[in-house]
Amino acid sequence: MTNPRLSSMPSLRRQHLLAEFSGLKQACPEGIFLSLTPGDPTLWAGVMFIRKGPYENVILRFQISFPDSYPQLPPLVTFSTDLFHPLIAPLTTYMYTTDIQDNGTVSATDDERLPPGGYSLRHGFPGWFGRRSRAAGSSQTPRIPATPAKGGLSSVTQTPDSKATAASLTPGASQSSLAGGVSTYEVLRYIRSTFDDEEVLDALPLEAAGNPGAWYAWKTRQRMLGKGPAAKDAEKPEEVAPAPVEGEEKEAQEESAPATEETKPKSPVVPTTPPVAARNPAEWNWEGVWETRVKKGIATSMSESILYGGVAAGEELIHFLPMEEGDIATAKENLLRTLGSTI
Secondary structure, three states, X not given: OOOHHHHHOOHHHHHHHHHHHHHHHHOOOOOEEEEEOOOOOOEEEEEEEXXXXXXXXXXXXXXXXXXXXXXXXXXXXXXXXXXXXXXXXOOOOOOEOOEEOOOOOEEOXXXXXXXOOEEOOOOOOHHHOOHHHHHHOOOOOOOOOOOOXXXXXXXXXXXXXXXXXXXXXXXXXXXXXXXXXXXXXXXXXXXXHHHHOHHHHHOOOHHHOOOXXXXXXXXXXXXXXXXXXXXXXHHOOOOOOOOOOOOHHHHHHHHHOOOOOOOXXXXXXXXXXXXXXXXXXXXXXXXXHHHHHHHHHHHHHOOOHHHHOOOOHHHOOOOOOOOOHHHHHHHHHHHHHHHOOOO
């Protein structure tokens, strides 16, 4: 039976996805392994191993779904591993990336909403997002944002140490230079950097977060450790207003008092209960939250049954054996003995 998604996607784009997947089989970012869904090149399954950084030793399972209009629209990256991360929407809630308008309001449209486990690409690839940019270019076909979203970074460029860095996007960039120039390799490398590079996490703006709670928890963790921009801001001395000159304070009080204050009779003060306002997440106590949640998530990711078999065959991607160091050393010796003549 023909896949309805394949019938709506142009054959040239299907071939482009297959070519990209073939290229990633030869040169994929370190620690990332991909599998193509049989009969559907628009759905990829993957596993990611993080070997350094704040999320060291976590094992992440994810899927990449490419829309019909890719690369004009971004792929949807969804993690099935439950992890406390600023860019990953929690599996138990329905989150969305936000866009802070000039008047201070925050909202999101349906096409920008993140499903449970969805990963926000807004920070690394702002050219794919921004409603105002899309509205400005709505007369063009196809639509493409003209300017990057606020606080975001542009497409990732490779560096000698394989870290994801950002270069500024030129306002009014053409469709081919903005969307067509972003490869899946760059997307994967950026995603990995948000798990193993503290500097990338420190640079994340709140409006790009898929999980605002994890964003606040990370900022608190860095401030407590004296790292990142949050710690530098905390070290800045607060500005103290100069003390008023003697006599000026009394004059200011007299000027601010109502002129008819002495003539009006004083009414009895009626005690009122102030309304209980919802606390801003920035005012919550986030101390120790990031460490506790992430440690638990890493331990859970390493004990998932799918890694060691015993699940449906359709969900199998790659299996591992829980081996001790001695068993691993013996296996290496046997492998070298067997392949010694060809190495």
